Amino acid sequence: MKYIDEYRQIEAVQQFIGLIHEVAGSRLMTFMEVCGTHTMAIARSGIRQLLPETLSLISGPGCPVCVTPNRLIDRAVALSRRRDVLLATFGDMMKVPGSTSSLDREHAAGRDVRVVASTLEALELARQNPSKNVVFIGVGFETTAPTVAASILEAENQGIDNYKVLSAHKVMPPAMRALCAGELNLDGFLCPGHVSTIIGSKPYVFLAREFQMPCVIAGFEPLDIVQAVFMLARQVRQDTPSVEIQYTRAVRPEGNPQALKIVDRVFEPCESEWRGIGIIPESGLRIRDVFAGRDAESISVDVEPFRETRGCLCGRVLQGLAVPPDCPLFGKACTPDEPIGPCMVSSEGSCAAYYKYQWQPA
Amino acid sequence: MCIAVPMKIVRIQGDRGLVEIGTTEREVGLQLVPDVQEGDYVIVHAGFAIQVLDEKEALETLALFKEMENLD
Numbered sequence: 256m257k258y259i260d261e262y263r264q265i266e267a268v269q270q271f272i273g274l275i276h277e278v279a280g281s282r283l284m285t286f287m288e289v290c291g292t293h294t295m296a297i298a299r300s301g302i303r304q305l306l307p308e309t310l311s312l313i314s315g316p317g318c319p320v321c322v323t324p325n326r327l328i329d330r331a332v333a334l335s336r337r338r339d340v341l342l343a344t345f346g347d348m349m350k351v352p353g354s355t356s357s358l359d360r361e362h363a364a365g366r367d368v369r370v371v372a373s374t375l376e377a378l379e380l381a382r383q384n385p386s387k388n389v390v391f392i393g394v395g396f397e398t399t400a401p402t403v404a405a406s407i408l409e410a411e412n413q414g415i416d417n418y419k420v421l422s423a424h425k426v427m428p429p430a431m432r433a434l435c436a437g438e439l440n441l442d443g444f445l446c447p448g449h450v451s452t453i454i455g456s457k458p459y460v461f462l463a464r465e466f467q468m469p470c471v472i473a474g475f476e477p478l479d480i481v482q483a484v485f486m487l488a489r490q491v492r493q494d495t496p497s498v499e500i501q502y503t504r505a506v507r508p509e510g511n512p513q514a515l516k517i518v519d520r521v522f523e524p525c526e527s528e529w530r531g532i533g534i535i536p537e538s539g540l541r542i543r544d545v546f547a548g549r550d551a552e553s554i555s556v557d558v559e560p561f562r563e564t565r566g567c568l569c570g571r572v573l574q575g576l577a578v579p580p581d582c583p584l585f586g587k588a589c590t591p592d593e594p595i596g597p598c599m600v601s602s603e604g605s606c607a608a609y610y611k612y613q614w615q616p617a
Numbered sequence: 618m619c620i621a622v623p624m625k626i627v628r629i630q631g632d633r634g635l636v637e638i639g640t641t642e643r644e645v646g647l648q649l650v651p652d653v654q655e656g657d658y659v660i661v662h663a664g665f666a667i668q669v670l671d672e673k674e675a676l677e678t679l680a681l682f683k684e685m686e687n688l689d
């Protein structure tokens with residue numbers, strides 16, 4: 256298929272692996288990918304096993320479902336219990352455990368929770384169910400926010416007043432700043448490819464300037480990833496931290512101006528809580544006051560007291576401070592069929608990726 | 618959540634487009650890619666086209682890969 260097969264040629268992958276060995280030498284290097292799709296792509300491709308032993312690729316907070324704190328899930332659960340609410344969500348939120356319940360359980364108990372593939376489907380549900388408030392759970396990064404903003408504008412245009420959004424959107428660069436300032440010893444970021452199609456390369460420049468952190472925006476095919484790792488290793492060796500784009504076919508330095516404009520019309524930055532990391536300033540998006548009628552925060556509900564999932568290491572996994580097998584529950588009490596933490600629930604979660612592709616039971 | 622597969626736009630009607638992936642077709646929102654044209658390849662995320670692929674850049678990357686293969 257066009258734009259796919261060309262990026263999977265094994266000979267070229269091997270060439271890059273050779274180059275990586277050459278340029279990295281025996282120097283210890285740790286690069287973090289902050290995109291769930293990269294986590295899956297790297298695990299699936301088996302690239303980790305081909306890299307020098309001294310070079311590690313670790314996963315960060317790149318799975319939007321995983322970084323969403325229990326508090327938000329509890330609020331969604333509470334909303335679903337109102338008779339006048341129809342909750343619409345992407346499928347990967349269904350099984351994520353909140354403090355005592357999940358949307359899946361509420362659905363089984365007869366609440367009106369529907370899985371949609373896009374906000375346009377959620378909007379359609381609102382059109383068909385005028386007697387209910389249709390609440391879409393907006394979870395995702397810069398790639399998802401424009402699609403949610405577009406649906407709010409479309410609801411405004413078409414006068415669909417019963418369409419609301421519970422916004423838990425997050426933006427990446429402030430979280431990357433928090434990681435740089437934290438206890439982790441990182442040598443570079445594999446920057447998220449599709450987030451960057453929207454925001455471009457400029458929002459990462461501070462990482463190179465303030466933290467001397469090499470950054471490469473990468474695509475998702477095996478060749479994209481090995482080329483990006485090579486570019487990162489080269490920046491480390493030459494001591495030239497900067498922001499480079501490997502994924503040039505989809506990412507322009509200025510991003511997608513139309514998407515950015517739509518997001519800015521509907522949302523404004525706010526502080527936001529990330530599972531495991533805590534509250535990060537300016538890392539979330541809230542609905543602007545002009546669209547207050549669209550904000551599901553205005554629907555009053557009693558939210559149960561918040562409880563952290565016991566024994567789950569997701570918080571540390573999301574910060575790159577632990578790998579899934581460090582968790583005593585991994586592969587035992589916690590599996591994709593019966594997940595305990597969000598990193599195992601979401602198909603983009605580190606624990607799920609590790610379980611599926613890299614783990615051999617003893 | 619994110620389908621990292623490029624899809625081809627086969628038909629455009631207002632702010633909706635029909636994309637082709639393998640043998641199936643899907644409708645996507647085009648609100649975020651105002652300049653898209655039929656025949657373009659786009660990245661689709663959560664039911665919307667979020668960016669148009671740049672053919673020239675794609676070819677340049679591929680040329681580099683080709684060069685690499687000829688190195689040895």
Ligand code: SF4
Nearest residue numbers: 568569582589596606
């Ligand atoms: S294995 Fe399960 S319990 Fe352990 S960190 Fe991962 S998701 Fe949490």
